[in-house]
Each structure stands twice: as structure tokens, then as C-alpha cells.
Amino acid sequence: MSTEAGSDLVRALRANCERPFGDARSMPPGVYTSEAFLALEQRDVFRNEWLCVGRASALAQTGDYLTAQIADQPVVVLREPGGELRAFSNVCLHRMSVLLEGRGNVRRIVCPYHAWNYSLDGKLAGAPLMERQSGFCKDQYALPAVRCETWQGWIYVTLNDHAPSVATQLAGLTSLIEPYGMTDYIETFHEEHVWDTNWKILAENFMESYHLPMLHRATVGPHSKLEEMECPPGLPAFNYHWITKEATLPIGNAHPANTRLEGHWRRTTALLAIYPTHLVTLTPGYFWYLILQPQGVGRVHIRFGGGLAPEFIDDPKAAEYMGTLKALLDEVNAEDRRGVEAVFRGVHAPLAKPGHLSHLERPNYDFARYLAHRIGAA
Template structure:
């Protein structure tokens, strides 16, 4: 019996295989080649051409409500700090001291100054060096010559985005089509009530793709939302260059899945419609008439993904006397669904390493996965 052909093994071989796959019409589309999930070479191409150039979400603007509030993130090898300055403006900086290059801030919190934990060089909230112990004894030192490099930072619909690419179009420009699609929801005013951080043993793209399709709901989530998920109720239109999306219109199993009686923004079937939004490359949002939840992904090598997981309620439900009860019920459900998703995506990651693993045809409900693959094929350069 003839042996199966060897899969591509370098990043550029995999890119060629991915592009060849993406040239197929959707009706004959396959899943991405297994190696795109396991190859360190391919991840290096993603870091170079995707993560170092795209807008990346770091969280909600409401998390940085007061001057000095900050959150940290990492873009490839570049630590970044995002904060609210003394004038109430959002700013982002290189989170690396200009002295001996220690990382400055960790996690999130509130500071009056950015103080280096190594030698106590400290910076104002606009990035200027404010103090450097005993450095006045060095004649060549001039404090005014030091300022933390700025990183582009913008807000859209209540979300904070950063990029290392000075030439990237504004977030609002790239997502103008999405703004128009979801405008009646009023996502900017949704109130975050929790966020957590997790690390799962899977490739970041496997988790992203899992979010992008609801084809898996009846099976993987058969103990939770699966019995309430009717595949015939799902619509998966073609995506746009910066995002893809799909809709589910149904009577929700939770009261907050439908619009609150006080919600006058949504009319007709929109009062029962959930939008699932995949904003490339790593921002994933489930937006319902009453609540939202999201994932923000950051690869940690090919085999792990850091996840920022959060959610909250539409303003009408925040003002409802039962808001705490509603949120507690939702959080319990989301935790159960996440546990099911973790099992699923970690099983896929084990499977894509198999020597006999081969990508099969996509279903009509996996149109977003096809669009995501084409996005990657476009963004990653051949050399």
C-alpha cells in the first residue's frame, strides 16, 4: 500500500500549503493543515507579520477608570503598559526601563508613578523620567533625555487596542463595517462585571477557530448549551478583511439572553439575536441583547495560549434589581462551557500532532474558519 505523502515541515512550506487550501472555493474548503498549529517556524511568521503589525485588544476601557490605573500585555517580545494618565487620557508605553532594561509594571493595578523594581528609576504617567537615584553624580546624565517610547493606543466600542505598527489604519476605520453591523446593541455601554486569566494547552488558532463556529455546540456542549443550540438557526455570512461573524436568533435559555423590557435600541428579531464576533487576530466576543463575554488570546509558544476571559451585562440589566442574580447564573454557565471548550481544544491540539492527521472538508457553518485561514494567508508574507 502506498504511504501517505509527508506533510510540509517548514514555515514557508506550511504557508504555501495554507495558501493552496485557501484558493479552493468555500464549497470545497478544508480545515487548515495540521502543521500550522504545531510549527515553531510558522508561529515565528505569525509573530513577524501578524502580531507585530495588527491592532491587539487588551481589555475594556472601564478597567482603566482612574488616573494611574494600568494593565500590562506583551506583543511578541515587547512588554507594553497601558494606563490612564493624569489628564484622563489613555496611553501605552514600552514597559521596559530605560536604565538596565528591567520590565517595569506587572499585571494590573494603580500607580502614581511608574517605578522600576530594579533601581527605582521612576516615570510620570506620561512616560517622562521623573527620578533616578544618585544619577546626578554622573556628568553625562540628563534626565530630560529619557522618556518611555510610546505605543499606539486607541479605543473602540469600549475596548482598548494597541499596536506596534505606526502605519496601521485606525481601529475605527478597520472595524467600520462591524460598527455598523452591531450599532443597535450599544456595546460601548455594556458593563464588565468580571475578568480572569487562564492558560490552556493548545495552539491559539485552535481556540480562535473553536469560537468562530457553532457547528460544535450540539456535541461538545451537550451537557450545557448544546440541547438549546439548533444548527438551522445559525447564519454564517462571508467575513470582512478585519473580522468575521455569525448570528444565532432564538429564544434564550437565560432571561439576559434576550433584550430587557427597558431596551429600546433593539427591535424585532434583533431582541433575540446573538452576534459572535471574531476580530482578527485574537479578540473574540459573544454579544447578546443582554450580556457579553469575550476571550483575548496571546500565544505562549505553539502549545499554550494565555486567555483573558471576561464578561458583563447590558446597562438595562445592570440597573435591574436582579442583576447580581443574573450575573451569577451566567458566570456559572460560562465556567461550565469554558471547561467543555478546554477539553475540546486541547484534544484537537493533541490530534494535530498525529502523523496520520489530515484536514477534512469544512461544513457550511464553518465559513468563519475559512475566512480566518484566508486572513492568515494574506497577512503572512512569503519571505
């Protein structure tokens, strides 16, 4: 699809977002199916925004690393000997092979192609036989640095040298969720998946709980009361909604040893959508998250993980609690996958038209306005 077609979709999205929320509709089908629109997202969103790549506690030891992708740029984040987290281009400076894959621990970053190798500060440490080339100088080579910051225990990276800090952009969210102490939550599992849907369909699915009673009727649906959900207007960098109830799992409420949370906070779940791709369910006892990366229009790579608040980590039944939670989340994810893949098939239909949003889909409206503001703004 042409650039002009992508621009037409941006105009249609903006027109849709000019409606007041009481008359708001879903985003136009083409924003989920158009290659041209995805190219604009990569240019205007992914290459410019802070993107979450994982949990800082997952990189606890010197040499621990994880890899990620910012648009077309491979990135590696690692723990330096001094304890700092740093991010670099994950591309060799010789013949441009990708250096590291997945997660792991290294003493040096060694290229799998010709064994050029880099120390954990990104500087070239060794290059086999290159001393025979008179024009080669090892000291001239160092992996380009990528901006890397942490917020509430999460690692964020960006290619944008001018983006305000994560802490600045998320200051409003920091104050909203301060009672939870999310920084100290410990990740206990991490997986990666690829689903056959558009990344925005999955993001929107997370942002609203209107679907819980039906799509999740075999799991959490019977315990999900729509009247218990609050969906305030979002802010420029994120949206959120609350569910306050007695949890069906013990870890959904605050642990008896938790002295941080008082009153309704001890039984309130926060669902956070940090633009563009970081999605967190934060409860008094546990958290779980999705981090999304489009792999084309119809495929999305998902980092899926979760863990426990420190009081439950210290509880003798921690392993039992986490096992129960993981089993439930796996079932919920399977239901969500069926739902979002069905929506992706549906948005291709010639007769597909956006319908009105419910009052519980305020986050979706705010997300659409975020995209309309970012894409094509240059």
C-alpha cells in the same frame, strides 16, 4: 523547524485557501505545530496588527493600568490624569527590566529593580543617585509611546505606525452591531488563564457553533439548534455569525427597559471574531470575550471577561444575573478547554489530515484566508 519549512506551510495554507468554500478544508496540521510558522505569525501578524488588550471601563480611575504583550514587546496601558488612555513600552530605560505586571493602580511607574520611576505621561521622574553621573540627564528619558485607540469600549494597541485606525478597519462591523450599543456594556469580571493548545485552535473553536450540540451537550448544547445559525462571508478584518432565538437565560434577550433594540435584534446573539485574537459573544443583555496571546506553539494565554448591558446593570437582580452567567460560562469554558486541548494533541498525529468544512464553519475558512494573506506577504 527551519524557515524553509515555515514557508512550505505558508504555501500549503495558501493552496488550501484557493479552494472555493464548497470544497474548503481545515488548515494543514503543521500550521498549529510548527515553531517556524509561529515565528512568521509573530513577525507578520502580531507585530503589525491592532491587538485588543481589554475593556476601557476597566481603567476608570487615574493611574489604573493593565499590561500586555505584543510579540516580544511588553506594553502598559494606563489612564492619565487628564482622562486619556495611553500606552507605553513596559520596559525600564535603565537596565531594561519589565516595569509593571498584571493590572492595578499607580501614582508613578516604579521599576522594581533600581527604582527608576516614571510619571503617568511616561517621562522619567526620578532615578536614585544618578545625579552623581555627569553624563546623565533625566530629561532625555521617556518611555517610548505605543499607538493606542479605543473602539466600542475596547482598547487596542499596535507597534505598526502605518496601520489604518481601528475605527477604519472595523467600520463594517460597527454598522453591523450598532443596535446593541456595545460601547456602554460594563465589564463585571476578568480572569486570565493559560491552556495547552495552539492559539488558532482556540480562535477557530470560538468562530464556529457547529460544535455546540456535541462538545457542550452538558450545558448549552441542548439549546443550540444548528438551523438557527447564520454564517455570512467575513470581511478583511473580522468574521461573524448570528444566532437568533429565545435565550435560556433572561439576560440573553433584551431587557424590557432596552429601547435601542427592536424586532429580531432583541433576541439575536452576534459572535464576533476580530482578527487576529479578539473574540466576542455579544447578546442583547450581556457580552463575554476571549483575548488570545500565544506563549509558544502549544500554550495560549487567555484574557477572559464579560459583563452586562446597562439596563441589566441597573436592574435590582444584576448580581444574581451575573452570577448565573459566570457559573454557566465557567462550565462552557471547561468543555471548550477539553475540546481544544484534544484537537492540539490530534494535530500532531502522523495520520492527521484536514477534512471538509461544514457550511457552519465559514468563519474558519475566512480566518484561514486572512492568515494566508498576511503571513509571508512581505
